[in-house]
Amino acid sequence: MPCDRSGARVRPVLLRAAAAIAALAALSGCAGGGAAEVGSSDNRYIAGDGSSTSYDPGDRKAAPEVSGDGLDGEAISLADYRGDVLVVNFWASWCGPCRSETPVLEEVHGEFADDGVEFLGVNIKDDKTAAQAFEESQGVSYPSIYDQPGEVVQEFRETVPPQAIPSTLVLDRKGRIAARVIGETDYKQLKGLVETVVAEDSGDAGTE
DSSP: OHHHHHHHHHHHHHHHHHHHHHHHHHHHHHHHHHHHHHTOGGGTOOOOOOEEEEOOGGGOOBOOOOEEEBTTSOEEEGGGGTTSEEEEEEEOTTOHHHHHHHHHHHHHHHHTGGGTEEEEEEEESOOHHHHHHHHHHHTOOSOEEEETTOHHHHHTTTTSOTTOOSEEEEEOTTSBEEEEEESOOOHHHHHHHHHHHHHSOGGGSOOO
């Protein structure tokens, strides 16, 4: 009898605990789905480790011919930058690593401004007003394509995981992907990647 009474007490407690866990799981599922729909940063990006990959000229693939409207409303096309070394950075205003790497991007941008190096941002999965405020507060001096649906980054999916932001690409003067960084970049890393591509003689840069 004592064992039976103990079991009678424990069983309802276990049942109530199981019900509570199930309820929490249901709430978490709703919160996760809802957050993804309204654009929670926790559900919309995968933080990379900042590792970089460089591609030899003969192994490079052409970047997709993407275009879109900038945050300032001006039309932007990747083809406009052919002949320049182009650094493409995928970012969002709600991404913490994007915020901390912006000064690095600006510094490298300024250092190579006279070497035929251009910078272009691709703002993804973001609110336009928030993105514009981010650029103003961070003093970003180069344009960004506003890619709220994530269509541009999807075009780069063979090189950059669509949810991996920040990510940065360095394109050579022929519009080919010469290097990539998945995750937050730093000054030494980005400067080194850009320097390498800038130093290339376009006549020896391989064929497409």
